[in-house]
Structures are given as C-alpha cells and as structure tokens.
Amino acid sequence: MTEPPKTSAPDDADDKAEEPTLLEQMGGISGLVYSTVPVLVFVLLNTLFGLSPAIWGALGSAALITLVRVVRKEPLQPAISGFFGVGIAAFIAYRTGSAKGFFLFGIWASLVYGSVFLASMLVRYPLVGVIWSFLNGHGMSWRSDRKAMFAYQIATLTWVAVFAARFIVQRWLYDEDQTGWLAFARLAMGYPLTIIALAVTVWAVTRAGHRVKKLAADTDAEDREIEERLRAKYSGKPEPESA
Known part of the structure; x- marks a missing residue:
C-alpha cells in the first residue's frame, strides 16, 4: 500500500507568493518609468513647439502607456490613475494658458x-x-x-x-x-x-x-x-x- 504523497502547506505559501509588494502595487519598475514619460514629453514639446502640442503630447503618451499595459496584461490601476492625473493637469494648463499650470x-x-x-x-x-x-x-x-x-x-x-x-x-x-x-x-x-x-x-x-x-x-x-x-x-x- 503506497503512502499518499506528502504535501506541504500550500495555502500560506501561495498567499505569500500571490501577495503583491508595495512596489508592485505602485506599478513596479515599469510604473516608475511610465510616470515620468508624460511629464518629459510635456516639457520637451512645450520647449520646442509650444503649449498646445505639449498638452496633446502628454495626453497621447499617457493614453499610449495605458494601451501598452492592456496589451502586456499589466496592472491597470496605476496607468488609469496616471492617465486621469495627466488629463486634469493638461486641462488646467489649457485653462490657464500657461505651461506651469x-x-x-x-x-x-x-x-x-x-x-x-x-x-x-x-x-x-x-x-x-x-x-x-x-x-x-x-x-x-x-x-x-x-x-x-x-x-x-x-x-x-x-x-x-x-x-x-x-x-x-x-x-x-x-x-x-x-x-x-x-x-x-x-x-x-x-x-x-x-x-x-x-x-x-x-x-x-x-x-x-x-x-x-x-x-x-x-x-x-x-x-x-x-x-x-x-x-x-x-x-x-x-x-x-x-x-
């Protein structure tokens, strides 16, 4: 009579493995990089072409980042939050007519x-x-x-x-x-x-x-x-x- 295979306590191990770290909850290393892109795009385009292209460039880069996350099946919450943040910032810049807005x-x-x-x-x-x-x-x-x-x-x-x-x-x-x-x-x-x-x-x-x-x-x-x-x-x- 063969003994049933020994199993270690998988529940705790699985819970620990599945529990996201604080860095992962923020979007991981990619999230750190993604968060800088709309700001850099805005400043660069504003310097070269003016406020309107900068606003659309920041919005476009934020939308592209969200799309990339969807395709790569990465956590969407940081990207969506970032997109809305960029949208609000761009709206204020448009209303004030100033890049610093x-x-x-x-x-x-x-x-x-x-x-x-x-x-x-x-x-x-x-x-x-x-x-x-x-x-x-x-x-x-x-x-x-x-x-x-x-x-x-x-x-x-x-x-x-x-x-x-x-x-x-x-x-x-x-x-x-x-x-x-x-x-x-x-x-x-x-x-x-x-x-x-x-x-x-x-x-x-x-x-x-x-x-x-x-x-x-x-x-x-x-x-x-x-x-x-x-x-x-x-x-x-x-x-x-x-x-």
Whole structure:
C-alpha cells in the first residue's frame, strides 16, 4: 500500500507568493518609468513647439502607456490613475494658458494629502495604520499599544514631511515661473521620496504587526487560564497555579 504523497502547506505559501509588494502595487519598475514619460514629453514639446502640442503630447503618451499595459496584461490601476492625473493637469494648463499650470494640480494635491495625514495624527488615528488595517482586516487593536501607535505615527509623519516638501518647493518654483525646474522637482520629489516613505511604512507595519501578535497571544493565554480555572472550579479539581 503506497503512502499518499506528502504535501506541504500550500495555502500560506501561495498567499505569500500571490501577495503583491508595495512596489508592485505602485506599478513596479515599469510604473516608475511610465510616470515620468508624460511629464518629459510635456516639457520637451512645450520647449520646442509650444503649449498646445505639449498638452496633446502628454495626453497621447499617457493614453499610449495605458494601451501598452492592456496589451502586456499589466496592472491597470496605476496607468488609469496616471492617465486621469495627466488629463486634469493638461486641462488646467489649457485653462490657464500657461505651461506651469500643468503642475498646479499636483502642487495643491500635496497640500491636501499632507493636511489629511497631519489631521489623522492629531486625532490619534494615524492614517498609515488606519489604511493598513482596512486593507488587511487587522482591526484597530494596535491603538491600545503605545509602541504600535508610535510606529504608525512616525510613518504618518514621514508622509506629512514628503507632501509638505513637495508643496513648499514646487509652489515656490511655480511662483517663480521656473517651469523646467518645476518639472525636475516633480520627478525628483516623486517616486524617490515615495520610496523613502514606503520604507518607513514597511518598518511601521512590521513593528506594529509584531506588537499586535503579542497582544493577541497574551489575550489567548489569559483566556486559556480563565477557562482552566473555571473547569477546575466546577469539576472539583484544584485550580491551576498562575505563572
């Protein structure tokens, strides 16, 4: 009689293999490259041919990137978000009649995002922890742990600093009519700063996750001890000594 083939626990392995990394959720390395193309096309065409060709060139490059992602069966969410972002930026540039208007939406978006992240810290619901708990269904038990709360506050503060830096620098360049340097700042302060903030976020999520697991383990141990005491009480056996 032959033994059935041994199988390792595939569920956990498959879940880990299928779970996308933060970089993959942002579109991967290709997403980093794709995000720079519409900005570079806009600045180049604006320098050579003027505002209108630059607007259409940026829109065309964003549409082409979306099409390429469809053909290559890559994640569409980053491409679609990028396309709408370019569309809004191009519309503002068209309405203002100025090339620097292309960057205005991103400037004010940084201010709004930074303000929301800062407000979440002040009310002690740091947005990094709230978002992570919502996406993974971990609950909000981490708020009762001082170290987990501190980790999420630090991660949220990092995002506040990133958005604040983008707004301050790019708003100053916008006021100075430095369109070329504005484009450079947009690229230099885009994914590079985002990757730094994501690194801090990973640290916070890992640290808080360990704390939540410890809290859950302690709670389970207390529940088991209470259960054993209740059984001993009603069975007439001596109660177990607590550790």
